Amino acid sequence: VVLASGRIGHSIRGISEMLGLEGPIIACNGADAFGPAGENWMHHQLDRTSLDLVLDFAIENDVQANVYTRQEVTFLGDSEWSRQYLKRLNQSGDRHRIVPRHKEVDQIRTLDVSKVIFVDEPGKIQRYRRKLEPQLNPHAARATESEPEYLEFLAASASKGAGLKVLAERLGIALEETAAIGDFLNDIEMLETAGFSAAVGNAIAPVQKVADVIVGTNDEGGVGEFIESILEGADRLQ
The missing domain is CATH 3.40.50.1000 (HAD superfamily/HAD-like)
Structure with missing residues (x-):
């Protein structure tokens, strides 16, 4: 049994261990996959052009954006939505940090990003998707939703399906x-x-x-x- 989640790897690993599962995991909605010992089996980085587009939109429209790398979650700004999301991260033990919306965004742009997630009311999430998705290069990036309040941006090649293919190949399973x-x-x-x-x-x-x-x-x-x-x-x- 393998857990596939939007969480970062070490968070899923903790849940897997609690359930007595020692196999591989699929993280960040298929942007990452890790072997039983934590070795990197797959990583799809969100390209810089798409990352810039998403971050610029978040800043210009005052949207709560959370940036995921393989190691931690960075909150772009402090808001009621970030505080609610933080409660979930604290429950799962995710590493995180909160940075000022404008001061450190240039440093965030240089990170090896697995995904960016917008957190907002479901109606606003749909409006953000209608505005941003047509601007994405479909060969480079894609949008998906993991909950009504969560809009996520990943590499076009990243999905839980892609993660399943990698795991099946690695494990020799059709x-x-x-x-x-x-x-x-x-x-x-x-x-x-x-x-x-x-x-x-x-x-x-x-x-x-x-x-x-x-x-x-x-x-x-x-x-x-x-x-x-x-x-x-x-x-x-x-």
């Missing part, structure tokens, strides 16, 4: 023999890549549409239901 489960837009490529896929019952409609089966909600133990079905034979879910 993609047809893999399975995946998810609930939001950032999971779609992974579900489309896996040999067998499921959406939890509380997944949004586009995710349920691409999944092979629908299981119970996460609160109802849908993930466990899916894993058990794989171990027992997936026909139980058909």
Whole structure:
């Protein structure tokens, strides 16, 4: 069992260890993947032109932007949204720092960035996406959403599906023999890549549409239901 998340690597590793999982992980929504010992298996850096575009938009429109590298999360500015997000990072043990919106942005532009995330009200998130996505070079960068309040910008080649392909190749497993489960837009490529896929019952409609089966909600133990079905034979879910 492998965890694939939008979190940075060491945060996911802590959760994996808590669950007794010792294998590889997929981090930053597929921008990064790490082997069992923490070795780098995959990294897709957000290119400088796309990074500049996203950061400039955040500054000009006073948007809370959080910049992810493989080591830490940098908060561009201090806001109510950053404080709410910080509570989640503190719970997971993510390394982070808060920098003034204007003073250190030039230094941030030089970082090896895995992704940038905007945090705001869902309606505003959709407006930001409509404005920014057409300006991105589709061969260099892409946008996705991991929650209604989160808009994420990654390298065009980065996705959980890409991470799954790398892990399958490294582990010598045919993609047809893999399975995946998810609930939001950032999971779609992974579900489309896996040999067998499921959406939890509380997944949004586009995710349920691409999944092979629908299981119970996460609160109802849908993930466990899916894993058990794989171990027992997936026909139980058909």
